[in-house]
Amino acid sequence: MCETNNLILQPRLAAILMTYQCTAKCDECCFSCSPSLKNTALSYEKIKSFLDQISEISSIKIVVFTGGECFINFPLLKKCIRYAHNIGLMTRCVTNGFWANSIENARRKIKELKAEGLSELNFSTGDSHQEFIPVEKVLNGVIACAEEELEVCVSVETNDSKNFKVEDFINHPLFLENIKSSTLEEFVDIIPATWVSFHSDNTYIFDSNLSYEDTGCNGMFDTIALEGRGDIMGCCGLTSNDIKELHLGKLTDNNLSEMLFEHQSDFIKIWIFVEGAKKVFEQASAWAGEIPEVYAHKCLYCAYLYNNPKLLKAIQENYQEVQEDILSRYLQKSVQFNLLTT
Structure with a gap:
């Protein structure tokens, strides 16, 4: 059992980076994911151990399955969602939508995941993603989610250098025909997500009036994550893989509380x-x-x-x-x- 009574702060969210393999190779992927990273997948046993430990932390209500691309091993994803749901956790997936190559395929997969207990689905799209994944696939997935009354969020890469905008997604013919001004619209949220340069000489233009909240960074302590190499991360922010201090150690049986305590100290x-x-x-x-x-x-x-x-x-x-x-x-x-x- 993961005892957390000695923790000052109670984390609210858990994340599982199931693999670093992805069907895309976006130029500024924060985790440097790509199709070639085939040997970076977590086993079901490792994921189950993590789920068991976080289920003992009463403040954690939801677990997010992400990557890489969590849909690459779809049977494993279904199995993990089923287990998480059965032990009382809400579940969310983050995906690029590569699998939704038709509305029929999208509907089939979403029905299967909802039957296993999926609560929410998030999609990522924008100029970089669309070099690999057409936006129409994302729209197929969004329509299928909304039809199943699943909460769905679309994050659109955003800076002043990007061509594809939130408005372009909302004004796409598929969105206008199937979502806009219908009862399905209440299940869909389209948001801008700041896209920055991490690993290249790309120079992006940003609003000169950038501002930051003075309320601190809750992300430092509100998330606990298991990543593809088996590390526990105390934060899964955009640069967490570039900060060794945010990698708290390897997951073993019943050691999560110790790592969290040290993290918060x-x-x-x-x-x-x-x-x-x-x-x-x-x-x-x-x-x-x-x-x-x-x-x-x-x-x-x-x-x-x-x-x-x-x-x-x-x-x-x-x-x-x-x-x-x-x-x-x-x-x-x-x-x-x-x-x-x-």
């Missing part, structure tokens, strides 16, 4: 939770005598902070200046955070 993580990576990055830069860069996404601040030895050293040498204030605010925020899980 790290002062830098606590600081990011309270104030957000941007503010931590800026303060560390000031201590180090550097002029801070400006990045287009909060996760980029986290990655650059953790991968800059000079900034980490500056925090180690100066954190006492802010420690009392941050820990006090951490306890205050923890009360509000945990209320959201009850």
Whole structure:
């Protein structure tokens, strides 16, 4: 049993990156997934062990199956959703929609997943995805989900350099004909998702008025994830695979609570939770005598902070200046955070 009574914060979400193999190879995939990564899939036994442990954390209500592309091994996906549903967890999948090559195929697969207990489905699309997966496949999947009254969300790659926009999805003939202004529309949410450059020299244009909330980063502690190599991750944000400190260790029987406790005892993580990576990055830069860069996404601040030895050293040498204030605010925020899980 995974005892979490010693944890200050109760995580709300679990995620399983079933594989790093994907049917697409998007230029800026945050996890660098591709069709060639065929030996990165989790076994059912490993997934089941993780599900058993998170089911003992009462604050976790939903588990997200993602990747890579979680639909590549469809029988395994069905089996995992069935098991998660049977132990009382809601389930969500994140997919690029490659499998919905016709409305008939999409309906068949969605009916099968709903029968196993699937609660929600998320699709990703946009310029980069559409080099590999036509948007019509995503629309087939969305229509099939809405017909089954499954909540469905479509994330559209967004920055000022992208051609395909949220409006293009909503105004697509298939959406207009099957979803728009019908009773199915209430099940569908189309949202912009900031698309940034991680692994190349791509230069994107972003709104010059980028802003970040001052409420900190809940993602640091509200998610626990199992990834394709068997690592437990304390966050599955966009840059988490580039931050070794967010990989908490290998999953074994009944060791999840220990990893979570250590994760929540790290002062830098606590600081990011309270104030957000941007503010931590800026303060560390000031201590180090550097002029801070400006990045287009909060996760980029986290990655650059953790991968800059000079900034980490500056925090180690100066954190006492802010420690009392941050820990006090951490306890205050923890009360509000945990209320959201009850």
